[in-house]
Amino acid sequence: MTTTTHDLDFEVSTKNPGFNLPQRLGRKLWAPMWLMALMGFAAGIITAGIRANGVATGGAETTLAAQGHLVTGFMFIGFAAVFAAISFAIARILGVFRDGGGRVQETLGVEVHTLKMPTTAKAFIGLMMMAMMAILIAVIVHLVTAAGTAAGTITVADAATTAIALEAIRRLGVATYLVAIALGLATITDVLRFQAIRLRELPRSIAGS
Amino acid sequence: MMSEGFCSNSAGWVLAWSGNFVRAVVVAGGSGRRRPVGPTVDVCRLADTSGVGAVEGGLQVVVRPSIQEVTTMATIIHPRVRPSAMDDYRAPSRPRTIGLAIAVVGLVLTAVAFVANLVVTGDVAGREATLPWSFGLTTLGFGTIKLAIGVILWGIIIKLWLRVDAIKEALPRLAVLDPAKPVESGTIATPYGKATVSSQAPSELAIHRMAKSMWRPMLAMGIMAVAIGFLTSLTWADTGSLTASAWTQGLQFLGEGMLLAGVSFLLGTILWSIRTGGGEVQQGLGVAVKTLKMPNTAKLFVAFMMLGLMTSVAQFVGYLVVAAGGVNTAAWLAFLGPLRELGLALILAGITLALVTIGNVLRFQFDRIIEIIKTGK
Numbered sequence: 095m096t097t098t099t100h101d102l103d104f105e106v107s108t109k110n111p112g113f114n115l116p117q118r119l120g121r122k123l124w125a126p127m128w129l130m131a132l133m134g135f136a137a138g139i140i141t142a143g144i145r146a147n148g149v150a151t152g153g154a155e156t157t158l159a160a161q162g163h164l165v166t167g168f169m170f171i172g173f174a175a176v177f178a179a180i181s182f183a184i185a186r187i188l189g190v191f192r193d194g195g196g197r198v199q200e201t202l203g204v205e206v207h208t209l210k211m212p213t214t215a216k217a218f219i220g221l222m223m224m225a226m227m228a229i230l231i232a233v234i235v236h237l238v239t240a241a242g243t244a245a246g247t248i249t250v251a252d253a254a255t256t257a258i259a260l261e262a263i264r265r266l267g268v269a270t271y272l273v274a275i276a277l278g279l280a281t282i283t284d285v286l287r288f289q290a291i292r293l294r295e296l297p298r299s300i301a302g303s
Numbered sequence: 304m305m306s307e308g309f310c311s312n313s314a315g316w317v318l319a320w321s322g323n324f325v326r327a328v329v330v331a332g333g334s335g336r337r338r339p340v341g342p343t344v345d346v347c348r349l350a351d352t353s354g355v356g357a358v359e360g361g362l363q364v365v366v367r368p369s370i371q372e373v374t375t376m377a378t379i380i381h382p383r384v385r386p387s388a389m390d391d392y393r394a395p396s397r398p399r400t401i402g403l404a405i406a407v408v409g410l411v412l413t414a415v416a417f418v419a420n421l422v423v424t425g426d427v428a429g430r431e432a433t434l435p436w437s438f439g440l441t442t443l444g445f446g447t448i449k450l451a452i453g454v455i456l457w458g459i460i461i462k463l464w465l466r467v468d469a470i471k472e473a474l475p476r477l478a479v480l481d482p483a484k485p486v487e488s489g490t491i492a493t494p495y496g497k498a499t500v501s502s503q504a505p506s507e508l509a510i511h512r513m514a515k516s517m518w519r520p521m522l523a524m525g526i527m528a529v530a531i532g533f534l535t536s537l538t539w540a541d542t543g544s545l546t547a548s549a550w551t552q553g554l555q556f557l558g559e560g561m562l563l564a565g566v567s568f569l570l571g572t573i574l575w576s577i578r579t580g581g582g583e584v585q586q587g588l589g590v591a592v593k594t595l596k597m598p599n600t601a602k603l604f605v606a607f608m609m610l611g612l613m614t615s616v617a618q619f620v621g622y623l624v625v626a627a628g629g630v631n632t633a634a635w636l637a638f639l640g641p642l643r644e645l646g647l648a649l650i651l652a653g654i655t656l657a658l659v660t661i662g663n664v665l666r667f668q669f670d671r672i673i674e675i676i677k678t679g680k
Contacts, residue, residue: 142641183658194669262420
């Protein structure tokens with residue numbers, strides 16, 4: 095049953111609804127994503143050191159161009175993963191509120207009121223997926239360009255042009271990710287507001303039951 | 304013990320007490336039209352006072368055991384981290400709305416730079432004039448969204464305290480409290496790590512005091528650095544000078560690092576709110592105060608944040624060296640680009656751990672609330 099007594103829509107049930115699918119994913123996936131991010135950043139900074147040494151010692155132009163794409167590809171594997179880890183950690187917090195609120199109400203033997211997924215939460219998930227796709231597509235093209243440049247099938251000039259286009263896509267992806275995170279956090283303010291309202295209702299609910 | 308009431312002094316400050324809890328709030332208007340204009344600050348419990356002062360949010364108050372009298376006060380100049388008497392727990396969060404609006408502005412700035420970059424992708428001549436300012440504008444856009452995240456986090460802190468107030472009001476009526484027995488202090492194991500048991504709410508951790516005082520300057524300095532960097536990017540686009548290029552990149556990424564550090568400090572302030580609020584609720588009920596010890600994820604969060612901030616400062620120094628000349632510029636720039644990204648990456652890795660810690664601490668608190676409801680102790 096769905097009910098509205100203020101501007102926040104909520105569902106009523108007799109049992110704790112527990113974590114929903116995105117929240118369960120958040121609980122399971124934040125740690126692998128975090129580790130993948132650390133590996134991406136480590137690979138990126140090591141490759142950057144090798145490339146900087148190549149620049150200082152007059153390395154081959156094609157090698158340096160390929161390494162440039164490789165460095166960016168690795169670093170942005172890291173950024174895609176760390177932003178995903180942050181998003182999953184936010185989803186996990188939302189799940190803790192949903193499950194914890196449900197458990198408290200279930201323990202008291204009252205109707206379990208659970209906030210329906212707000213629009214900000216839906217936008218959070220949608221933008222997060224779009225941002226991740228944008229960054230990952232850019233990363234894949236970076237790695238393909240690196241391989242092509244090293245093999246001689248892509249010229250250094252073309253590699254430079256590709257880098258500029260990919261930079262634009264990556265940046266938009268990062269900005270979209272950050273906005274998604276802002277929306278996820280905005281959802282937490284709604285959940286806190288809902289819980290403050292529900293908590294004050296509980297003594298009356300018990301008295302009425 | 305005292306019931307309820309208030310007293311004021313000539314400076315327009317009011318001390319109000321309810322039970323044995325004292326709050327201070329600054330008010331404006333005449334005696335008939337008083338309205339709070341500053342934060343309500345929980346000063347101290349009367350049982351703890353004995354003539355000692357308490358400092359909170361820039362406000363210093365000395366409470367005497369017999370007469371509640373404000374003797375010393377400093378101006379509150381900071382945005383509050385606890386709700387004022389005027390905040391309505393039912394109302395939507397204003398910082399949330401403002402934060403989302405700022406985030407949209409940031410996204411628009413980045414989108415403009417995105418289009419500019421795509422336009423000059425195939426235009427070699429146009430790149431030199433466009434890419435510098437589009438870099439500056441993109442980074443300004445990122446900084447704007449990070450500032451927006453900071454504003455929303457501030458809104459979360461206020462809402463967390465309003466939820467604490469709701470728990471304080473509801474829980475005594477939801478649980479049948481066990482008659483007071485002496486609390487056995489010590490350490491217990493929980494699914495979320497070790498926790499301390501005490502009769503009093505735990506004192507603030509130094510890291511929490513630091514977080515509460517540092518988020519504002521970090522956000523302010525960060526957005527200023529990013530904005531000044533955008534201005535130097537215009538000079539870079541105009542003149543193509545290496546100095547302007549180095550200043551733009553170094554300054555803007557230092558600003559980004561500071562903004563993320565500000566966000567980290569806000570997350571630390573959220574952890575303070577959860578810890579302090581939990582302690583206040585349990586102490587107010589007269590039950591054992593169970594507080595989670597600082598988890599390993601929180602310790603790692605601090606380490607990553609500090610390492611990331613130091614890396615951001617190091618890349619800034621590196622760009623200053625490039626601007627000064629006398630080094631292999633191409634080689635330095637080849638390494639400084641990824642290094643500046645690494646600085647932000649480390650802080651972001653720390654932010655993930657802070658969010659995970661917040662999730663764990665909240666689960667611990669829900670378990671504790673259920674325990675109090677079930678056992679009354």
